[in-house]
Amino acid sequence: MRKNxxxxxxxxxxxxxxxxxxxxxxxxxxHNTEIIDFIEFCNSFINQAIKKGYIASIKFAPKxxxxxxxxxxxxxxxxxxxxxxxxxxxxxxxxxVYKHNPDIIISTFPLxxxxxxxxxxxxxxxxxxxxxxxDSTTIHNSWILNDHxxxxxxxxxxxxxxxxxxxxKKEKIFDFGFPLxxxxxxxxxxxxxxxxxxxxxDRFTILFYLNNNTTKRNYDILKELSKTETDTxxxxxTGKDRSFEKKIKNLxxxxxxxxxxxxxxxxxxxxxxxxxxxxxGGASISECIQSGIPILITDVLPQxxxxxxxxxxxxxxxxxxxxTPKEISEYILDxxxxxxxxxxxxxxxxxxxxxxxxxxxxLINKNT
Numbered sequence: 266m267r268k269n270x271x272x273x274x275x276x277x278x279x280x281x282x283x284x285x286x287x288x289x290x291x292x293x294x295x296h297n298t299e300i301i302d303f304i305e306f307c308n309s310f311i312n313q314a315i316k317k318g319y320i321a322s323i324k325f326a327p328k329x330x331x332x333x334x335x336x337x338x339x340x341x342x343x344x345x346x347x348x349x350x351x352x353x354x355x356x357x358x359x360x361x362v363y364k365h366n367p368d369i370i371i372s373t374f375p376l377x378x379x380x381x382x383x384x385x386x387x388x389x390x391x392x393x394x395x396x397x398x399x400d401s402t403t404i405h406n407s408w409i410l411n412d413h414x415x416x417x418x419x420x421x422x423x424x425x426x427x428x429x430x431x432x433x434k435k436e437k438i439f440d441f442g443f444p445l446x447x448x449x450x451x452x453x454x455x456x457x458x459x460x461x462x463x464x465x466x467d468r469f470t471i472l473f474y475l476n477n478n479t480t481k482r483n484y485d486i487l488k489e490l491s492k493t494e495t496d497t498x499x500x501x502x503t504g505k506d507r508s509f510e511k512k513i514k515n516l517x518x519x520x521x522x523x524x525x526x527x528x529x530x531x532x533x534x535x536x537x538x539x540x541x542x543x544x545x546g547g548a549s550i551s552e553c554i555q556s557g558i559p560i561l562i563t564d565v566l567p568q569x570x571x572x573x574x575x576x577x578x579x580x581x582x583x584x585x586x587x588x589t590p591k592e593i594s595e596y597i598l599d600x601x602x603x604x605x606x607x608x609x610x611x612x613x614x615x616x617x618x619x620x621x622x623x624x625x626x627x628l629i630n631k632n633t
Contacts, residue, residue: 268296268629271367273303273381275374280399280443283548284373287444288397291626299365303377307357343407347380358384369393369629372414373444375407382413393632397444399547402427402571409433416632418444418625420551421575439628442620443551448532450555450618458537462523464498469601472534472558473501474543475509483563485590486597487513494519495598500538502528532556540606542585542597545569550576557617559609561585561597580612 270292274285282302289298337343354377362385370385370393372378378396385392396414398404401424409417409428417438419425425440456466464470475483487501498521503510510526528534535541535556543549544564550572553560560582565573576582583605585593600606 268368269366270296270298270369270371270629271361271365272298272300273370273372273374274300275304275376276302277304277374278546280546280548281374284397284399284444285371287446287622288371288373288625290446291444291622292629295626296629301361303354303358303361303374306361307354338406340406340410343405343410344379346407347377347410350377351380351383354380355384359388362388369395371395371397373397373399375405375410378407379410379413382411395629398424398428399443400424400568400571401547401550401575403568404428404431404571405568416628418628420547420572423575424571439624441622441624441628442555443547444622444625445551445555445620446532449552449620450623451532453533453536455537458533462500464500464521464523468496468498468521470538471497471499471597472538472541472543473499474531474541474549475501475503475563482590484509484512486593488516489591489594490520490597491516491518491522493594493598496520497598497601498522500525500534502526502531502534539601540609545573545576547572550582551620554581554613554616555618555620557613559606559613561600579616581609581616583609 272285272288274281276282285300289300292298358381370381372381372394375396378394382392382394385394394414395416395418396408397418398408398420401420404424404427409431412433415437417428417433419428419438419440420443422440425435425438429435429438459466459470473487490499499518501513501522501524503513503524503526505527507526510524514524531552535552535558538558540559540561541553542561542563543553545562545566546569550560554576560576562573562582562584565584573582573584577584586596588596
C-alpha cells in the first residue's frame with residue numbers, strides 16, 4: 266500500500282538536501298513523496314538571512330563558526346532553540362500536515378525535530394518520525410534531542426554505537442549509510458567516461474570537487490597546478506559558483522584539464538577518475554566511498570570532523586597538509602607514485618558499493 270511520506274530538509278549545507286533527494290529517489294516508485302525545505306517554508310526571510318550568515322561564517326570566520334557549533338552542542342541549548350521557535354513553526358507545521366496528510370515524516374535536518382514531534386503527537390494517533398543523520402561520529406545533540414524519533418538512520422556502525430551510548434536504543438538505529446541516489450549503485454566504464462569528456466584513458470586523472478566557501482585557497486592551489494606540465498590530467502568541478510568557474514577558466518593550464526560548472530554526472534566522474542580532492546561533507550564522502558575512489562580532504566567543518574576521521578581510519582583518505590598552495594599542488598601531483606596512494610586505492614576498493622540505502626524501502630514497509 267502506498268504511503269504519504271513527507272521529507273523535511275534544509276538548504277543550510279548541501280548534504281541535507283542530498284540526503285533528502287537520495288531518500289526520495291529510492292521511495293518514489295513505491296510511495297507518494299514530497300520534499301520540503303521546512304525552514305524556507307516557515308519564513309523565507311529568516312531562512313535566507315541565516316543561510317547567508319552560515320556561509321559567511323565558514324568562509325570568513327571559520328574559528329568563530331567552530332566556537333558557535335561547539336557551544337550549541339548541549340541539550341539545554343537545543344531545547345531552548347525549539348522552545349523559542351515553537352510559536353513560529355506550530356502553525357506552519359500544522360498546515361503541512363493538513364495539506365499532505367503524511368503517514369511518515371523523514372527529517373534530514375535536526376534543528377526542529379524535537380518541536381515537530383511534540384506538535385505531530387497532537388495531530389496524529391500514530392505518528393512515525395524517521396531522522397536521517399547526515400554526518401559520521403561528530404553528532405550534534407540536536408540530532409537526538411529527547412529521543413524524538415522512532416527510527417534513526419546513520420552513516421556507519423561507529424555512529425550507531427555513539428548515539429546508542431547517548432541513550433538511543435540499538436533497535437531504533439540502522440546503519441544503512443548516507444542516502445545516495447540510485448545512480449551511485451551502478452557501475453560505469455572508466456574509458457567511456459573519460460573519452461566522453463575528451464580526456465585520455467591512459468593518464469592518471471585527478472578530480473577536483475571544490476567547496477566554493479573557500480574559493481580563495483582553492484584558486485591559489487589551482488593556479489599553482491596550472492603552471493606545471495605533467496603526465497596527469499584533471500577534471501575540475503566548480504559547482505554553481507559561476508564567478509569561480511570563470512576565474513578558473515581564465516587560468517592557462519599546461520596539463521590537460523576539463524573544467525565543469527554544476528554537473529549531474531558526479532557518479533560517473535567518481536568512477537572514471539583515480540583520486541578526488543574534496544571537502545569532508547557527509548554527501549561527498551559517502552559518494553566517494555560508494556564509488557571506491559581515494560580521497561584527499563581539503564576542508565573540514567566542525568560537524569564534518571567525524572566524516573574525515575572515518576575515511577582516514579578506513580585507510581581510503583588523507584588530509585592534505587596545511588602548507589602553501591605551491592607545496593599542496595606538488596603534494597597532489599606527487600602522491601600517485603607513493604605507497605600511500607597504493608594503499609588508498611586498495612582500501613577504497615574494499616569499501617566500494619558498501620552503502621545500503623535501498624534497505625530504507627524495506628524498513629519503511631516493515632514499520633508502517
